[in-house]
Amino acid sequence: MAAQTDTPPSERTRVRRLAELANYEHSTLYAIVDSAYLCHIAFYDEKGSHCIPTACWRQGNHLYIHGSNGGRLLKLLSGDVQVCVAITHLDGLVLARSAFNHSMNYRSAVIYGNFERVTSETDKRGALDAFMDKLALGRRDEVRPGSNKEFAATTVMRISLEESAAKVREGGPIDDEEDMSIPVWAGILPFIRTQSPPITDQAVIVEAPLYVRQWSEIRANFSAD
Amino acid sequence: MAAQTDTPPSERTRVRRLAELANYEHSTLYAIVDSAYLCHIAFYDEKGSHCIPTACWRQGNHLYIHGSNGGRLLKLLSGDVQVCVAITHLDGLVLARSAFNHSMNYRSAVIYGNFERVTSETDKRGALDAFMDKLALGRRDEVRPGSNKEFAATTVMRISLEESAAKVREGGPIDDEEDMSIPVWAGILPFIRTQSPPITDQAVIVEAPLYVRQWSEIRANFSAD
Numbered sequence: 001m002a003a004q005t006d007t008p009p010s011e012r013t014r015v016r017r018l019a020e021l022a023n024y025e026h027s028t029l030y031a032i033v034d035s036a037y038l039c040h041i042a043f044y045d046e047k048g049s050h051c052i053p054t055a056c057w058r059q060g061n062h063l064y065i066h067g068s069n070g071g072r073l074l075k076l077l078s079g080d081v082q083v084c085v086a087i088t089h090l091d092g093l094v095l096a097r098s099a100f101n102h103s104m105n106y107r108s109a110v111i112y113g114n115f116e117r118v119t120s121e122t123d124k125r126g127a128l129d130a131f132m133d134k135l136a137l138g139r140r141d142e143v144r145p146g147s148n149k150e151f152a153a154t155t156v157m158r159i160s161l162e163e164s165a166a167k168v169r170e171g172g173p174i175d176d177e178e179d180m181s182i183p184v185w186a187g188i189l190p191f192i193r194t195q196s197p198p199i200t201d202q203a204v205i206v207e208a209p210l211y212v213r214q215w216s217e218i219r220a221n222f223s224a225d
Numbered sequence: 226m227a228a229q230t231d232t233p234p235s236e237r238t239r240v241r242r243l244a245e246l247a248n249y250e251h252s253t254l255y256a257i258v259d260s261a262y263l264c265h266i267a268f269y270d271e272k273g274s275h276c277i278p279t280a281c282w283r284q285g286n287h288l289y290i291h292g293s294n295g296g297r298l299l300k301l302l303s304g305d306v307q308v309c310v311a312i313t314h315l316d317g318l319v320l321a322r323s324a325f326n327h328s329m330n331y332r333s334a335v336i337y338g339n340f341e342r343v344t345s346e347t348d349k350r351g352a353l354d355a356f357m358d359k360l361a362l363g364r365r366d367e368v369r370p371g372s373n374k375e376f377a378a379t380t381v382m383r384i385s386l387e388e389s390a391a392k393v394r395e396g397g398p399i400d401d402e403e404d405m406s407i408p409v410w411a412g413i414l415p416f417i418r419t420q421s422p423p424i425t426d427q428a429v430i431v432e433a434p435l436y437v438r439q440w441s442e443i444r445a446n447f448s449a450d
Contacts (some may be wrong), residue, residue, distance in 0.1 A: 196417045
């Protein structure tokens with residue numbers, strides 16, 4: 001099976017291991033990114049390689065992150081350092097008839113490039129609004145919006161999704177022909193990330209909005225590592 | 226609140242951002258690692274920084290990974306390259322009364338060091354057995370064990386958990402005093418990773434073992450990013 005593609009992989013994003021699982025289509029990549037609240041960012045400085053988790057969201061063909069101006073991560077990334085961003089969702093354990101053929105189902109995305117600061121006031125507010133909308137659509141109109149001081153203290157950065165690749169493993173075990181007769185259960189033990197009932201802050205006196213009341217009814221169509 | 230510690234942080238593992246959330250206790254670190262099936266490994270080579278997800282498990286004070294001898298990741302790591310390994314579990318969205326004070330609950334671990342090959346036959350088999358036990362306890366006695374050829378084709382590596390740090394954010398929103406009267410719902414929207422019903426491979430004729438029958442009844446005490 002050939003890898004699906006609509007943008008050719010770069011030297012860094014070409015999947016070598018189990019290349020038939022590679023997928024270079026934007027739709028696949030976007031779905032993986034949009035299912036994630038967190039990404040892991042790898043970068044290198046004088047102390048060595050680092051791998052830092054941080055909240056993320058997507059707008060168009062860019063992945064966005066944010067943080068305090070004082071934060072070490074964003075300070076470092078502002079130095080135009082090359083990064084690799086990874087997002088991985090674990091979907092299940094794949095139990096095969098032989099120990100060797102056990103596997104996992106997952107959807108992963110890897111992005112290469114450099115983060116750039118979002119400097120335009122409008123774009124920065126738009127990005128933070130999009131993040132809030134991802135967390136809880138409609139909540140922006142209910143909370144106190146960021147003050148100028150808070151806004152100024154926040155750095156928003158983005159990285160292009162151009163140099164990226166997705167890798168997806170799904171389906172049941174792939175056993176050796178001679179193992180098929182082994183009398184052992186085989187199949188998938190699936191994981192799903194679900195929402196458990198909201199925990200209301202003690203001081204709250206208002207009724208929960210719809211997006212809170214529906215929280216634990218929604219079945220997320222994704223899981224995560 | 227001071228960071229909890231029973232091993233002093235190194236220059237690389239000292240948590241600087243929100244340092245009061247830092248935790249250097251082994252028990253906390255072990256719980257985070259043991260709740261994970263995947264980790265992200267950051268390393269640097271002539272092509273730049275990379276962030277690669279891979280399956281992992283813990284034995285004692287080491288984190289283990291494995292793969293095919295031909296795999297690029299393990300080949301690279303065998304070159305005694307310095308790495309940073311990260312594991313992050315997302316536990317919930319924290320909705321505050323102001324946009325700025327929104328947060329997420331999470332448990333994350335970051336490990337610095339170098340992977341070493343597990344060369345002893347006994348240790349290697351023991352490590353792979355421990356991994357299988359983590360995936361499905363008892364299954365080792367049911368499946369076809371790895372052949373000498375499969376065993377020889379597999380590389381097992383481990384990294385010490387000595388230079389590591391955990392960071393945990395839990396609890397509800399922390400709002401500014403002057404925002405407490407804002408009539409908006411505030412609290413936690415929790416995530417949990419749960420198991421959905423097993424999917425049996427078509428060719429299976431035997432009855433599912435207990436660990437499969439119980440799969441979707443078990444409520445995992447962890448979620449994940």
